[in-house]
Amino acid sequence: MKNFISVSPLRILESSSHQRLGPGHLGVLIARAGVGKTSCLIHIAFDKIFRQEKLVHVSLEEAPEKILSYYNVMYADLMRVLNATDDHEFGNRMDRDRIILAYLKKSFDTERLEASLGNLKNELDFVPSTLVVDGLDFENADRKLFEDFKKIAVQFDVEIWFSALSHRHITEVNERGIPYPCHQVDELFSIIMQLQAESSGISLNLLKDHENPEITDISIMLDPGTFLSSG
Numbered sequence: 001m002k003n004f005i006s007v008s009p010l011r012i013l014e015s016s017s018h019q020r021l022g023p024g025h026l027g028v029l030i031a032r033a034g035v036g037k038t039s040c041l042i043h044i045a046f047d048k049i050f051r052q053e054k055l056v057h058v059s060l061e062e063a064p065e066k067i068l069s070y071y072n073v074m075y076a077d078l079m080r081v082l083n084a085t086d087d088h089e090f091g092n093r094m095d096r097d098r099i100i101l102a103y104l105k106k107s108f109d110t111e112r113l114e115a116s117l118g119n120l121k122n123e124l125d126f127v128p129s130t131l132v133v134d135g136l137d138f139e140n141a142d143r144k145l146f147e148d149f150k151k152i153a154v155q156f157d158v159e160i161w162f163s164a165l166s167h168r169h170i171t172e173v174n175e176r177g178i179p180y181p182c183h184q185v186d187e188l189f190s191i192i193m194q195l196q197a198e199s200s201g202i203s204l205n206l207l208k209d210h211e212n213p214e215i216t217d218i219s220i221m222l223d224p225g226t227f228l229s230s231g
Contacts, residue, residue, distance in 0.1 A: 003082045007228040008047040009040050009204055012193065015218045016209040021159040021191050023129070025210075026150055028162040028182055031195035036202060037163035039227045040195060041132050042074055044161055045098065050090065053129040054097045056117070060108050061135035064100045071098075081226050099126060110148040117156050131160040138164040138181040146188045166194075178207055195222075201230060 005011075013019050021027040029044075031037045048055045059067050071094065078084075101116055120126040133149075153160050164181055174183040178192060186192060192208035198221075206218040223230045 003084065004046060004050050004078065007082075007230075009043050009220070009222060009227065009229060010047045011229050012204055012206055012218065012220045013191070016191075016206060016212070016215070018190075018210050018212075021161070023157045023159055024150075024154045025190035026146065026153060026160050026162065026188060027191035027193070028164050028189050029193050029195060030164045030166050030179060030182060030207075032166050032168060032197075035195045035197050036222075036224075036227050037165070037195065038070065038134055039074065040204070040222070041134055041161060041163055042070055043227055045071075045130070045132050046075075046078070048130045049094055049097050052093070052097070054126060055099075055130045055132065056120070056128045057098060057100045058108075058113065058131055058133045059100065059102045059104075059135055060133070060137075061104075062102065063104065064102045067100050067102070067134075077226055078228075081228065099128075110145065110152060114152055114155070117152070121156075128156075128158055131158050133160060133162045136162055136164070138162075143185055143188075146185050150188055176208075197224075202227065 029037055029040055045055050045057060057067060075091065075094070099120065101113070103112065149160055166179060166181060170180045172180040172183055174186065176186060178186040179194065182189065182192060186208060189208065190210045194205045194207055196203045196205065200221065202222040202224050204220050204222055206215055209215045209218070221230045222228060
């Protein structure tokens with residue numbers, strides 16, 4: 001869906017050095033509660049699916065039915081905003097090329113995820129290019145967890161996107177300009193972005209672009225209702 005790709009939040013990477021996250025790499029989206037982390041992650045998922053790539057959505061907080069509802073509502077809104085006709089092609093593609101894995105009640109660990117990805121490949125011939133991980137508690141996660149995710153990204157040749165919850169009252173930023181809660185593990189992430197509420201909408205800012213030191217003021221504005229690029 002070319003119209004979507006032109007307004008996708010990932011359009012911000014057009015100005016980056018690599019223009020993508022890439023297999024074997026970790027990316028994270030930082031935002032305060034209620035700003036739209038999950039919505040933005042789902043648009044990242046749409047971007048991948050519309051490029052005919054396979055995706056696994058890993059939820060650590062919500063049941064699969066609720067995640068599926070988010071996708072359906074946002075897909076319907078997307079069709080309306082783009083004045084697109086739903087001929088079921090893209091809906092069928094989402095059903096075919098997206099799998100939702102939910103690990104509720106603190107049942108998640110990377111060994112279980114690794115086993116699940118292996119089963120998807122061996123039993124269903126489902127080989128994703130991207131994982132979206134929503135609901136990971138960055139505040140209480142230790143470094144080893146992200147190192148394990150990095151190993152999974154390399155082992156399964158996938159890129160992995162996360163969302164991280166920040167807080168208004170915690171303003172800690174490291175010497176590289178990366179804010180809490182990613183300031184102590186930022187070297188493990190290749191792409192770091194931040195969502196911020198502005199008077200004119202939602203700004204999506206690129207804070208880290210692989211090893212490129214020249215990323216001054218790379219940002220786009222997102223519509224607060226749709227989380228699509230507004231210009």
